Amino acid sequence: MATRKVNEDQLMRGLTQVFRTFGLEGASLTKLTEATGLQRASLYHRFPGGKEEMVVAVLQSTLALIQEQILDPLNGPGSPRQRLEKMSRAVAQFYANGEKACLFDYFSIAPDSHPIREHVNKAMRYWLECLTKVACEAGIKKSDARRRAEDVTAAIQGSLVMARAMNDRRPFRRMVKELPDRLLGD
C-alpha cells in the first residue's frame, strides 16, 4: 500500500471527534473531511461502505479505548474498591469531566433497523456485566450487584445528558466521584 497521508490513529480520532460532537445525522461528510484532513473520495477509499462503515469503525475503536482505559482496570490488581477508584478516574478522563458525549447515547438515536443499534446494545450490556462482576467480587449478592451496576450506569449517562443540556458538569463530576460508593455501598 502506498504512503498514507493520515495514519489510522489520526483518522479515527478525527472521525470520532465529529460523531461525538454532532451525532449520527449531524456528522456530515464535509465535517468529516475537515476533521480528518482527507477528501471525500479518500475517506471512501478507506471505508468502502461509506458513512455507515465509518460509524461502525468509530464505535469499535471507541469500545477498544473503553475496554483498555475503563474496563480492564476492573480486572486488575487491588481490592474491588481500589479498582473502582481507578475506573472512576478513567471515566472522568474519558468523558473529559462531562464535556464529551457518550456514543451509546448518540448512536442509539437511530432507527431500530440501523446495524449500529445491535453493536451499541451489546456494548452496553457488556459494560453492565463488568460492573456487576466487580460488585459480586466485593461480596454483594448477584441481584443487588446488578441493580447497583444499573444505578451507576444510569447516573453516568444521565449526568452526561445533564452536563450537555444545562451546560453544567458538576453533577457528572460528583456522580463519578461517588461511583465506588454507589456500586459497593458506603
Place this chain on the structure above:
Amino acid sequence: MATRKVNEDQLMRGLTQVFRTFGLEGASLTKLTEATGLQRASLYHRFPGGKEEMVVAVLQSTLALIQEQILDPLNGPGSPRQRLEKMSRAVAQFYANGEKACLFDYFSIAPDSHPIREHVNKAMRYWLECLTKVACEAGIKKSDARRRAEDVTAAIQGSLVMARAMNDRRPFRRMVKELPDRLLGD
C-alpha cells in the same frame, strides 16, 4: 382564518412524535409532512420561521405538558411523598415506560449557538428546582435536597438512554418506582 385541515393539537402531536423519534437533525420536512398530514408549504404557513420555529414550538408544547402532568402535581395537595408518587406515575406515563425519548436529551445535541439550547437549559434547571423544592418541604436541608434532585434527574435521563441503547425498559421502570425514596430517603 379559513378552516384548518389539521388542528393545533394534532399538528403538535405529529411534529413532536417525529422529533422524539428521529432527533433534531433526523426529523426531516418529509417525515414531518407525513406525520402531520400537511404538505411542506402548509407547514411553512403555520410556522413561517421554518423548521427552527417548529423545533421551538415542539419544545414549548412539550414543556407545557410536562408542567401540567409532571410538575404541577408537586405543588398539589397531599404530603411530599404522596405528591412524588403522583409525579412518579406521571413520569412513567409521559415517557411511555421508557419507550419514548426525552427532548432534553435529543435537543441538547445541537451546536451551542443553536437557539433551542437556551430553552432546554432553562427547562431542565426549572425541573431541578421543582424537585429540590418539594424535597425541602419534606424537611431535607437545601444542599442535600439539590443533590438528591440531581440524582433523581440523572437516574431518569440515564435510564432512558439505557432503555433506548439496550432495548430494555426495566431499569427505567425501577428508577421511576424508586423516585420518591430516592428524593426523600427511605
Place this chain on the structure above:
DNA sequence: GTCTATACACCGATAGAC
C-alpha cells in the same frame, strides 16, 4: 492513496394557483 470533478437524491425553503 489521494485528489478534482461530478452524479443524483434529498434537504429546507418559496412562489403562486386555488
Place this chain on the structure above:
DNA sequence: GTCTATCGGTGTATAGAC
C-alpha cells in the same frame, strides 16, 4: 389554509486522473 411545482444548497457516493 392548502396545495403543486420548483428553487438553490447540501447530502452521500463515484469516476477517473495522478
